[in-house]
Amino acid sequence: MNAAKAGAIAALVWAAVEPFDQRMLRHDYSDVAVLGKAVTRSRAWPLAGLAMHAANGAVFGVAYAQARRRGTSSVTMALAEHTVLFPLGAIVDRRHPARGTKGLAPLWSKRAFAQATFRHLLFGALLGHLAD
Numbered sequence: 001m002n003a004a005k006a007g008a009i010a011a012l013v014w015a016a017v018e019p020f021d022q023r024m025l026r027h028d029y030s031d032v033a034v035l036g037k038a039v040t041r042s043r044a045w046p047l048a049g050l051a052m053h054a055a056n057g058a059v060f061g062v063a064y065a066q067a068r069r070r071g072t073s074s075v076t077m078a079l080a081e082h083t084v085l086f087p088l089g090a091i092v093d094r095r096h097p098a099r100g101t102k103g104l105a106p107l108w109s110k111r112a113f114a115q116a117t118f119r120h121l122l123f124g125a126l127l128g129h130l131a132d
Helices: 003-025 031-039 045-070 074-095 110-131
Strands: none
Touching: 003 031, 003 045, 003 110, 031 045, 045 074, 045 110, 074 110
16 A cells, blocks of 8 residues: 555544544544634534545655655654644644634643544554555
């Protein structure tokens, strides 16, 4: 399977498990909502969010295809991306046009960090499995 397709599939699986970790951690943070509600406030936000999330996964998959030639693992790469970009959640919390709505619980929190860590682990493992 090519890396872009693997990344898109891994991102869609991530989106499918969001309700699970939201219940487990009792924190209403959804990457699909963050992305979709950033571009539309209509009822189409879930579709927009899924499309954007899948596209991001595809781009990440292509980047992984290049990095794995140097021996970088998909899980390491996904967790590194998470660690580097997580602080941007503080900006999203202040600037997102739909802040405070369903799916947009504070991103700059321990629970959101735990959710994002789980999601990135899942994504990285699945990406590596599908792409390799």
